[in-house]
Amino acid sequence: MIPYLHFDGTCEEAFQFYVKVLGGEITAMMAHEGTPAAEHVPPEWRGKIIHARLKAGSQELMGSDAPPGMFRPMQGFSVSLHPDTGAEGKRIFDALSEGGTVHMPFAPTFWSTQGFGMCVDRFGVPWMVNCP
Known part of the structure; x- marks a missing residue:
């Protein structure tokens, strides 16, 4: 997909x-x-x-x-990224969240000791960065 x-x-x-x-x-x-x-x-x-x-x-x-008058803000999904390392995940998350909105800061979680975070970038795209 x-x-x-x-x-x-x-x-x-x-x-x-x-x-x-x-x-x-x-x-x-x-x-x-x-x-x-x-x-x-x-x-x-x-x-x-x-x-x-x-x-x-x-x-x-x-x-x-989207053609004029047809754009609708993105919602109801996230583009999920799975970098190989926590350092790469943090770099990507920090870049995507700059000028956007952080919904969950990038940090270790019970399922990802290297880090997970959620943000919406400055273009309105929702992202999840999830390290192994």
Whole structure:
């Protein structure tokens, strides 16, 4: 399963940020301009993203900018990350939570002695970082 996230005009910025935090590479970043969808969005929206794909190791994340008037804040799920070490988990959590909201600070738990934390990043994406 591949999470597909919808943004309110910040998809490109978010995916550039996720590459810095998670590594990997953006394998798709397609704007409305030049596609049949361009005629269905206002001219100022044509540079916004109709499809993006990030591949980091064997994991993928996809997303797009919701058309004007169609965006709804993300809720009812979290993108769950499972770094190999507590140090990597803390680095990722700190980066994702900067400018966002921490719901559970990254710390050891009864199921994860290396650390677990929950946050919503500055783009509105909910994350769980869970180390082994």
